[in-house]
Amino acid sequence: MDFDRADALNQAIRLLSLRHRARTAELLAPLGLHPGQEALLLELARTGPMIQAKLSEALGVERPSVTLxxxxxxxxxxxxxxxxPGDQRATVVELTEDGRALAERVKRxxxxxxxETVTGLPAATVAELPGLLGTLTGNVDAKRRRGDG
Incomplete structure (x- = not known):
């Protein structure tokens, strides 16, 4: 891939990431949440109670971030x-009633x-996006795990 094409692709991904996170922060603020917290609530809403270390793995973030x-x-x-139960070193995390109600608001x-993000895209493109973005993420993760530079 030549530099111009690589630059356009990398800039588009970077800008989408920055702007999506900023928009997420705007939408979460009235709920009293910060970016990242919604993912934790949604994961617990999906799975039910979970050991905190497993929650860190599921979210793809470092354990200290989940602890905070x-x-x-x-x-x-x-x-x-x-x-x-049975492992006093591990911590189980679960939603409260208030947390379940908040998770429903976060889902909406x-x-x-x-x-908002996919406005103007054809339905077929929208349907393909999760798979495409998942592949991109997997590609970056594979290189990171191998330490390729």
Whole structure:
């Protein structure tokens, strides 16, 4: 691939990432949330209670980041954390009633953001996007894991 094409592609991905995160922050602020916290709530809504270390893996973020998010969400009453039965070193995280209600609001906001993001694209393109973006993510992850430079 020549530089001009590579630059256009990389710039488009970078700008989409930055602007999507900024728009996410705008939409989450009225809910009292920060980017990343919605992913934690949605994961718990999908899976139910989960060991915090597994939650970190599921979200693809470092454990200290999940610990910090969990502390803030717990202080706000959206989740509860408790020692895992049979392993006092592990912590189980689960949504509270308030957290479940907030997760439903986040789902509606998430749908609106997705609609906003793909406005003007043909339905067939929209249907292909998750697979295409997943492939791009997998390509970057594979190189990162191998340490290719």
């Amino acid at each position: 998010m969990a502390r803030k969400l717990e202080a706000a009453g959206h989740i509860r954390r408790a020692p895992a 906001m998430w749908c609106a953001l997705a609609e």
